[in-house]
Amino acid sequence: MKAIKTLLISIILTILNPAESAAQNDLPVLTNLNEIDNSITGINNYWLEMGSDTFGKPILIPVVVIQGFTSGPTLGLTAAIHGNELNGIAIIHELVETIDVKLLKGRIVAIPGLNAVSVELDQRRFSDDEDLNRNFPGKETGNRSEQYAYKISERVLPVFDFQIDMHTASFGRTNTMYARADVSNDTIVTLARLQGADIILNSKGTPSFGNTSTSSRTMRAETGLKGNLGITVEYGNPQVYQKDIVSRGLQGVYNSLVYLNMYTGTIEKSKYSTTYCKKSYWIYMEEGGFLEVLVELNQLLKKGDKMAVVKNAFGQVLKEYFAPEDGIVIGKSTNPANMSGGRIIHLGILDN
Ligand SMILES: [Zn+2]
Secondary structure (H helix, E strand, O other): OHHHHHHHHHHHHHHHOOHHHHHHHOOOEEOOHHHOOOOOOEEEEEEEEEEEOOOOOEEEEEEEEEEOOEEEEEEEEEEOOOOOOOHHHHHHHHHHHHOOHHHEEEEEEEEEOOOHHHHHHOOOOOOOOOOHHHOEOOOOOOOHHHHHHHHHHHHOHHHOOEEEEEEOOOOOEEEOEEEEEOOOOHHHHHHHHOOOOOEEEEOOOOOOOOOOOHHHEOHHHHHHHOOOEEEEEEEOOOOOOOHHHHHHHHHHHHHHHHHOOOEOOOOOOOOOOOEEEEEEEEEEOOOOEEEEEOOOOOOEEOOOOEEEEEEOOOOOEEEEEEOOOOEEEEEEEOOOEEOOOOEEEEEEEEOO
Protein backbone atom coordinates (compact mmCIF):
# COMPACT_ATOMS: atom_id res chain seq x y z
CA MET A 1 0.00 0.00 0.00
CA LYS A 2 2.84 2.33 0.95
CA ALA A 3 4.58 1.54 -2.36
CA ILE A 4 1.44 2.41 -4.35
CA LYS A 5 1.10 5.67 -2.42
CA THR A 6 4.74 6.55 -3.17
CA LEU A 7 4.21 5.75 -6.86
CA LEU A 8 1.08 7.93 -6.98
CA ILE A 9 2.92 10.83 -5.35
CA SER A 10 5.77 10.50 -7.83
CA ILE A 11 3.31 10.47 -10.78
CA ILE A 12 1.58 13.61 -9.43
CA LEU A 13 4.94 15.34 -8.93
CA THR A 14 5.95 14.46 -12.48
CA ILE A 15 2.71 15.99 -13.81
CA LEU A 16 3.21 19.13 -11.72
CA ASN A 17 6.87 19.47 -12.73
CA PRO A 18 7.15 18.77 -16.42
CA ALA A 19 10.53 18.18 -17.99
CA GLU A 20 10.78 21.83 -19.05
CA SER A 21 11.14 23.14 -15.51
CA ALA A 22 13.87 20.59 -14.77
CA ALA A 23 15.47 21.47 -18.11
CA GLN A 24 15.68 25.18 -17.28
CA ASN A 25 17.73 24.35 -14.18
CA ASP A 26 20.10 22.09 -16.10
CA LEU A 27 21.02 24.51 -18.89
CA PRO A 28 24.66 25.25 -19.67
CA VAL A 29 25.99 28.33 -17.86
CA LEU A 30 28.18 30.60 -20.00
CA THR A 31 30.53 33.30 -18.77
CA ASN A 32 30.59 35.05 -22.16
CA LEU A 33 28.32 34.76 -25.19
CA ASN A 34 31.40 34.17 -27.35
CA GLU A 35 31.38 30.63 -25.87
CA ILE A 36 28.20 29.75 -27.82
CA ASP A 37 28.89 26.85 -30.17
CA ASN A 38 27.67 27.92 -33.64
CA SER A 39 27.63 24.37 -34.89
CA ILE A 40 24.59 23.54 -32.71
CA THR A 41 21.62 24.43 -34.89
CA GLY A 42 18.03 24.99 -33.79
CA ILE A 43 16.77 26.72 -30.65
CA ASN A 44 19.06 26.34 -27.65
CA ASN A 45 18.78 27.92 -24.22
CA TYR A 46 21.56 29.01 -21.89
CA TRP A 47 22.20 31.02 -18.78
CA LEU A 48 24.83 33.75 -18.81
CA GLU A 49 26.60 34.49 -15.53
CA MET A 50 26.62 38.19 -14.56
CA GLY A 51 28.21 38.26 -11.09
CA SER A 52 26.93 36.92 -7.80
CA ASP A 53 24.29 37.83 -5.24
CA THR A 54 24.60 38.37 -1.49
CA PHE A 55 24.50 34.64 -0.80
CA GLY A 56 27.17 33.89 -3.35
CA LYS A 57 24.76 32.45 -5.89
CA PRO A 58 25.45 33.40 -9.50
CA ILE A 59 23.26 36.09 -11.06
CA LEU A 60 22.08 34.48 -14.29
CA ILE A 61 20.34 35.93 -17.32
CA PRO A 62 18.40 33.83 -19.84
CA VAL A 63 19.78 33.56 -23.36
CA VAL A 64 17.92 32.02 -26.31
CA VAL A 65 20.08 31.20 -29.31
CA ILE A 66 18.26 30.45 -32.55
CA GLN A 67 20.92 29.12 -34.88
CA GLY A 68 20.15 28.67 -38.57
CA PHE A 69 21.60 25.93 -40.75
CA THR A 70 23.68 28.33 -42.86
CA SER A 71 26.08 30.97 -41.63
CA GLY A 72 25.19 34.64 -41.50
CA PRO A 73 25.09 37.61 -39.15
CA THR A 74 23.82 37.77 -35.58
CA LEU A 75 20.73 39.75 -34.64
CA GLY A 76 20.66 40.54 -30.92
CA LEU A 77 17.34 41.14 -29.15
CA THR A 78 17.67 42.60 -25.65
CA ALA A 79 14.56 42.98 -23.50
CA ALA A 80 14.16 44.60 -20.08
CA ILE A 81 17.40 46.45 -19.44
CA HIS A 82 14.83 48.43 -17.45
CA GLY A 83 13.40 45.67 -15.28
CA ASN A 84 9.71 46.59 -15.55
CA GLU A 85 9.64 46.88 -19.37
CA LEU A 86 8.24 43.51 -20.35
CA ASN A 87 6.58 43.66 -23.78
CA GLY A 88 9.95 42.74 -25.39
CA ILE A 89 10.02 39.51 -23.40
CA ALA A 90 6.63 38.53 -24.86
CA ILE A 91 7.92 39.36 -28.36
CA ILE A 92 10.92 37.03 -27.86
CA HIS A 93 8.64 34.28 -26.51
CA GLU A 94 6.36 34.56 -29.56
CA LEU A 95 9.38 34.52 -31.86
CA VAL A 96 10.58 31.26 -30.29
CA GLU A 97 7.09 29.78 -30.76
CA THR A 98 6.67 30.81 -34.37
CA ILE A 99 10.07 30.84 -36.09
CA ASP A 100 10.95 28.20 -38.68
CA VAL A 101 14.68 27.65 -38.11
CA LYS A 102 15.03 26.05 -41.55
CA LEU A 103 14.39 29.48 -43.07
CA LEU A 104 17.00 31.24 -40.90
CA LYS A 105 20.47 32.18 -42.09
CA GLY A 106 22.82 33.21 -39.29
CA ARG A 107 21.49 33.39 -35.78
CA ILE A 108 19.36 35.30 -33.34
CA VAL A 109 20.67 35.80 -29.81
CA ALA A 110 17.75 36.91 -27.65
CA ILE A 111 17.88 37.92 -24.00
CA PRO A 112 14.40 37.96 -22.44
CA GLY A 113 15.38 39.69 -19.17
CA LEU A 114 18.73 41.49 -19.52
CA ASN A 115 18.43 43.26 -16.17
CA ALA A 116 17.52 40.08 -14.29
CA VAL A 117 18.06 41.75 -10.90
CA SER A 118 15.36 44.38 -11.53
CA VAL A 119 12.94 42.11 -13.39
CA GLU A 120 12.57 40.14 -10.14
CA LEU A 121 11.92 43.35 -8.20
CA ASP A 122 9.34 44.75 -10.70
CA GLN A 123 11.43 47.89 -10.95
CA ARG A 124 12.99 49.96 -13.71
CA ARG A 125 16.26 50.80 -12.01
CA PHE A 126 19.08 48.56 -10.86
CA SER A 127 19.51 47.49 -7.20
CA ASP A 128 21.62 50.61 -6.45
CA ASP A 129 18.86 52.82 -7.92
CA GLU A 130 20.98 53.62 -10.98
CA ASP A 131 19.67 53.62 -14.55
CA LEU A 132 21.66 50.80 -16.19
CA ASN A 133 20.98 52.30 -19.59
CA ARG A 134 22.92 55.45 -18.64
CA ASN A 135 25.95 53.57 -17.33
CA PHE A 136 27.72 52.27 -20.41
CA PRO A 137 30.39 51.12 -20.95
CA GLY A 138 30.44 50.46 -17.19
CA LYS A 139 33.52 49.70 -15.12
CA GLU A 140 35.15 46.36 -14.34
CA THR A 141 35.84 47.36 -10.72
CA GLY A 142 33.04 49.94 -10.37
CA ASN A 143 29.88 49.99 -8.28
CA ARG A 144 26.99 47.53 -8.73
CA SER A 145 25.42 48.99 -11.85
CA GLU A 146 28.81 49.87 -13.39
CA GLN A 147 30.01 46.28 -13.05
CA TYR A 148 26.77 44.90 -14.47
CA ALA A 149 26.90 47.31 -17.43
CA TYR A 150 30.56 46.37 -17.95
CA LYS A 151 29.61 42.70 -18.13
CA ILE A 152 26.94 43.51 -20.74
CA SER A 153 29.57 45.48 -22.72
CA GLU A 154 32.09 42.64 -22.53
CA ARG A 155 30.00 39.47 -22.50
CA VAL A 156 26.92 40.32 -24.58
CA LEU A 157 27.27 43.19 -27.04
CA PRO A 158 30.39 42.04 -28.95
CA VAL A 159 28.58 39.02 -30.45
CA PHE A 160 25.86 41.17 -32.10
CA ASP A 161 26.07 42.53 -35.64
CA PHE A 162 22.64 44.13 -35.32
CA GLN A 163 20.61 44.86 -32.22
CA ILE A 164 17.04 45.74 -31.34
CA ASP A 165 16.93 47.00 -27.76
CA MET A 166 13.40 46.54 -26.42
CA HIS A 167 11.91 49.09 -24.00
CA THR A 168 8.57 50.55 -22.88
CA ALA A 169 7.48 53.70 -21.04
CA SER A 170 8.16 54.06 -17.31
CA PHE A 171 5.63 53.85 -14.46
CA GLY A 172 3.22 56.77 -14.43
CA ARG A 173 3.57 57.32 -18.18
CA THR A 174 2.29 55.87 -21.42
CA ASN A 175 4.04 55.70 -24.79
CA THR A 176 3.23 55.32 -28.44
CA MET A 177 5.15 52.54 -30.14
CA TYR A 178 8.21 54.45 -31.29
CA ALA A 179 11.75 53.77 -32.42
CA ARG A 180 14.90 55.72 -31.58
CA ALA A 181 17.42 55.53 -34.39
CA ASP A 182 20.34 57.38 -35.95
CA VAL A 183 18.65 58.31 -39.21
CA SER A 184 21.95 59.31 -40.85
CA ASN A 185 22.71 55.58 -41.29
CA ASP A 186 20.68 53.94 -44.09
CA THR A 187 20.62 50.45 -42.57
CA ILE A 188 19.64 51.73 -39.15
CA VAL A 189 16.83 53.93 -40.44
CA THR A 190 15.52 51.08 -42.61
CA LEU A 191 15.48 48.76 -39.59
CA ALA A 192 13.56 51.41 -37.68
CA ARG A 193 11.05 51.81 -40.54
CA LEU A 194 10.39 48.07 -40.64
CA GLN A 195 9.19 47.97 -37.02
CA GLY A 196 5.78 49.46 -37.91
CA ALA A 197 6.29 52.12 -35.24
CA ASP A 198 4.05 55.15 -34.93
CA ILE A 199 7.05 57.46 -34.68
CA ILE A 200 10.74 57.32 -35.59
CA LEU A 201 12.78 59.70 -33.48
CA ASN A 202 16.23 60.68 -34.71
CA SER A 203 18.67 60.06 -31.90
CA LYS A 204 22.23 58.82 -31.72
CA GLY A 205 21.83 57.16 -28.31
CA THR A 206 23.74 59.67 -26.24
CA PRO A 207 22.09 60.51 -22.91
CA SER A 208 19.17 62.88 -23.21
CA PHE A 209 19.91 64.26 -19.75
CA GLY A 210 22.58 64.14 -17.07
CA ASN A 211 26.27 64.55 -17.66
CA THR A 212 27.85 63.54 -20.92
CA SER A 213 30.95 61.84 -19.52
CA THR A 214 32.07 58.62 -21.14
CA SER A 215 30.44 56.53 -18.41
CA SER A 216 26.88 57.66 -19.07
CA ARG A 217 26.19 56.27 -22.51
CA THR A 218 23.15 54.21 -23.42
CA MET A 219 23.61 50.57 -24.44
CA ARG A 220 22.67 51.53 -28.02
CA ALA A 221 25.46 54.13 -28.12
CA GLU A 222 27.86 51.45 -26.87
CA THR A 223 26.67 49.08 -29.60
CA GLY A 224 27.37 51.82 -32.15
CA LEU A 225 30.87 52.43 -30.75
CA LYS A 226 31.60 48.73 -31.12
CA GLY A 227 30.86 49.15 -34.83
CA ASN A 228 27.49 47.37 -34.76
CA LEU A 229 24.10 48.72 -35.77
CA GLY A 230 21.34 49.13 -33.24
CA ILE A 231 17.92 50.67 -32.76
CA THR A 232 15.84 51.13 -29.63
CA VAL A 233 12.13 50.40 -29.80
CA GLU A 234 9.68 51.59 -27.16
CA TYR A 235 6.76 49.17 -27.05
CA GLY A 236 3.97 50.85 -25.10
CA ASN A 237 3.59 50.56 -21.35
CA PRO A 238 5.51 49.07 -18.38
CA GLN A 239 4.80 45.88 -16.38
CA VAL A 240 2.16 44.56 -18.80
CA TYR A 241 1.91 42.46 -21.93
CA GLN A 242 0.00 44.42 -24.61
CA LYS A 243 -1.20 41.93 -27.21
CA ASP A 244 -1.49 44.38 -30.11
CA ILE A 245 1.92 45.97 -29.52
CA VAL A 246 3.56 42.56 -29.04
CA SER A 247 2.21 41.37 -32.38
CA ARG A 248 3.42 44.58 -34.10
CA GLY A 249 6.82 44.10 -32.46
CA LEU A 250 7.01 40.47 -33.58
CA GLN A 251 6.26 41.49 -37.16
CA GLY A 252 9.00 44.12 -36.87
CA VAL A 253 11.53 41.44 -35.87
CA TYR A 254 10.52 39.23 -38.82
CA ASN A 255 10.70 42.21 -41.20
CA SER A 256 14.19 42.99 -39.88
CA LEU A 257 15.34 39.39 -40.45
CA VAL A 258 14.05 39.43 -44.05
CA TYR A 259 15.65 42.82 -44.75
CA LEU A 260 19.00 41.63 -43.35
CA ASN A 261 18.84 38.55 -45.65
CA MET A 262 18.66 36.35 -42.56
CA TYR A 263 15.20 34.87 -43.21
CA THR A 264 13.24 33.66 -46.21
CA GLY A 265 9.96 35.53 -46.37
CA THR A 266 8.40 38.82 -47.33
CA ILE A 267 8.41 42.14 -45.58
CA GLU A 268 4.90 42.95 -44.39
CA LYS A 269 3.90 46.55 -44.67
CA SER A 270 2.47 47.92 -41.45
CA LYS A 271 -1.06 49.36 -41.42
CA TYR A 272 0.24 52.11 -39.14
CA SER A 273 1.74 55.21 -40.70
CA THR A 274 5.01 56.48 -39.32
CA THR A 275 5.79 60.07 -38.37
CA TYR A 276 9.44 61.21 -38.42
CA CYS A 277 10.74 63.45 -35.64
CA LYS A 278 14.06 65.24 -35.72
CA LYS A 279 14.11 65.78 -31.96
CA SER A 280 11.94 65.57 -28.87
CA TYR A 281 11.74 66.84 -25.31
CA TRP A 282 9.62 66.52 -22.20
CA ILE A 283 7.53 69.40 -20.93
CA TYR A 284 7.52 69.61 -17.13
CA MET A 285 5.20 71.22 -14.58
CA GLU A 286 6.36 74.55 -13.21
CA GLU A 287 4.57 74.01 -9.91
CA GLY A 288 3.05 71.01 -8.18
CA GLY A 289 -0.62 69.99 -8.24
CA PHE A 290 -3.09 67.60 -9.83
CA LEU A 291 -2.44 67.17 -13.52
CA GLU A 292 -4.97 66.41 -16.23
CA VAL A 293 -3.41 65.82 -19.66
CA LEU A 294 -5.89 66.79 -22.38
CA VAL A 295 -4.13 65.34 -25.43
CA GLU A 296 -3.82 61.78 -26.77
CA LEU A 297 -0.83 59.73 -27.86
CA ASN A 298 0.10 60.36 -31.51
CA GLN A 299 -1.99 63.55 -31.54
CA LEU A 300 -0.58 66.29 -33.75
CA LEU A 301 -0.40 69.60 -31.91
CA LYS A 302 -0.25 73.13 -33.21
CA LYS A 303 1.64 75.79 -31.31
CA GLY A 304 -0.74 77.17 -28.68
CA ASP A 305 -3.00 74.09 -28.41
CA LYS A 306 -4.05 73.46 -24.83
CA MET A 307 -2.23 70.33 -23.54
CA ALA A 308 -2.94 70.12 -19.82
CA VAL A 309 -4.57 71.67 -16.78
CA VAL A 310 -3.16 71.63 -13.25
CA LYS A 311 -5.49 72.14 -10.27
CA ASN A 312 -4.69 72.54 -6.59
CA ALA A 313 -6.08 70.20 -3.95
CA PHE A 314 -9.23 72.36 -3.73
CA GLY A 315 -10.06 72.04 -7.42
CA GLN A 316 -8.98 75.53 -8.40
CA VAL A 317 -7.09 75.83 -11.68
CA LEU A 318 -3.46 76.73 -11.01
CA LYS A 319 -2.17 76.70 -14.54
CA GLU A 320 -2.97 75.66 -18.09
CA TYR A 321 -0.23 74.40 -20.39
CA PHE A 322 -0.10 75.09 -24.14
CA ALA A 323 2.04 73.52 -26.87
CA PRO A 324 5.20 75.65 -27.19
CA GLU A 325 5.52 74.68 -30.89
CA ASP A 326 3.99 72.32 -33.47
CA GLY A 327 4.62 68.65 -32.73
CA ILE A 328 3.29 65.20 -31.93
CA VAL A 329 2.57 63.54 -28.59
CA ILE A 330 5.11 60.68 -28.20
CA GLY A 331 4.37 59.96 -24.55
CA LYS A 332 2.43 61.44 -21.67
CA SER A 333 1.99 61.30 -17.92
CA THR A 334 -0.80 59.11 -16.54
CA ASN A 335 -0.18 60.10 -12.94
CA PRO A 336 -2.28 63.08 -11.80
CA ALA A 337 -0.37 63.73 -8.54
CA ASN A 338 2.81 65.68 -9.26
CA MET A 339 5.22 67.99 -7.52
CA SER A 340 6.92 70.77 -9.46
CA GLY A 341 8.96 69.24 -12.27
CA GLY A 342 6.44 66.45 -12.89
CA ARG A 343 6.30 65.29 -16.50
CA ILE A 344 3.40 66.41 -18.71
CA ILE A 345 4.03 65.24 -22.27
CA HIS A 346 6.92 64.05 -24.41
CA LEU A 347 6.69 66.27 -27.49
CA GLY A 348 8.21 65.19 -30.81
CA ILE A 349 9.16 67.86 -33.36
CA LEU A 350 8.41 66.71 -36.89
CA ASP A 351 11.16 66.40 -39.46
CA ASN A 352 9.75 68.20 -42.49
ZN1 LIG B 1 13.49 51.57 -20.96
